[in-house]
Amino acid sequence: xxxxxxxxxxxxxxxxxxxxxxxxxxxxxxxxxxxxxQEVDNGQRTGPVQFWAKDLGGxxxxxxxxxxxxxxxxxxxxxxxxxxxxDIGVGFPVWRTGTPNMASKSELPxxxxxxxxxxxxxxxxxxxxxxxxxxxxxxDLKNINASWNPALPNPEADTHKVDYRIVLGPPGNNGQTPDxxxxxxxxxxxxxxxxxxxxxxxxxxxxxxxxxGSLASLFGA
Numbered sequence: 001x002x003x004x005x006x007x008x009x010x011x012x013x014x015x016x017x018x019x020x021x022x023x024x025x026x027x028x029x030x031x032x033x034x035x036x037x038q039e040v041d042n043g044q045r046t047g048p049v050q051f052w053a054k055d056l057g058g059x060x061x062x063x064x065x066x067x068x069x070x071x072x073x074x075x076x077x078x079x080x081x082x083x084x085x086x087d088i089g090v091g092f093p094v095w096r097t098g099t100p101n102m103a104s105k106s107e108l109p110x111x112x113x114x115x116x117x118x119x120x121x122x123x124x125x126x127x128x129x130x131x132x133x134x135x136x137x138x139x140d141l142k143n144i145n146a147s148w149n150p151a152l153p154n155p156e157a158d159t160h161k162v163d164y165r166i167v168l169g170p171p172g173n174n175g176q177t178p179d180x181x182x183x184x185x186x187x188x189x190x191x192x193x194x195x196x197x198x199x200x201x202x203x204x205x206x207x208x209x210x211x212x213g214s215l216a217s218l219f220g221a
Contacts, residue, residue: 048129063139099148106130
């Protein structure tokens with residue numbers, strides 16, 4: 001051990017190399033995510049139509065659509081705790097798309113109902129280069145409008161996994177394609193946010209709520 005100690009301390013090159021290896025090991029360890037840690041899903045934050053969601057606490061989720069097009073039919077579909085979708089005759093299952101309808105907004109003239117007119121290859125009325133217009137919606141999972149949406153699954157849980165995506169859009173790729181299919185932003189891939197504060201544990205009463213008269217009687221007052 002004495003010989004090893006002497007050879008390292010007397011050789012600056014070896015000392016520097018050992019320190020570099022140690023530093024590299026520490027950097028590599030710091031880059032490894034903690035066990036159980038999950039990557040934050042920020043939604044779709046690129047392209048002319050961006051959308052994302054965040055947890056507000058109190059069992060509420062906020063959904064946002066930032067639209068640089070003039071199309072108002074991009075709509076968020078969402079589901080809670082991997083619930084089953086429904087067949088409403090559009091060729092694929094849908095979940096919670098209505099009441100309120102979480103659709104994109106844009107400045108006028110918009111398409112299809114804001115005066116932009118019909119979109120054709122000869123007369124392109126859909127555009128993708130406008131200043132962004134933000135549409136924000138808040139969904140209260142404990143007070144879901146039941147006229148369209150089913151009740152909250154797992155109502156006793158304090159947190160809920162909420163998936164969301166864009167499912168509706170204009171016919172054609174923000175223009176006109178030969179088959180006239182709608183544009184599915186993000187290829188209908190789900191994004192996820194965890195909503196908290198839905199069934200918090202009960203807390204103890206405050207001092208103000210104590211019956212002081214009853215306490216006094218216990219001590220013979």
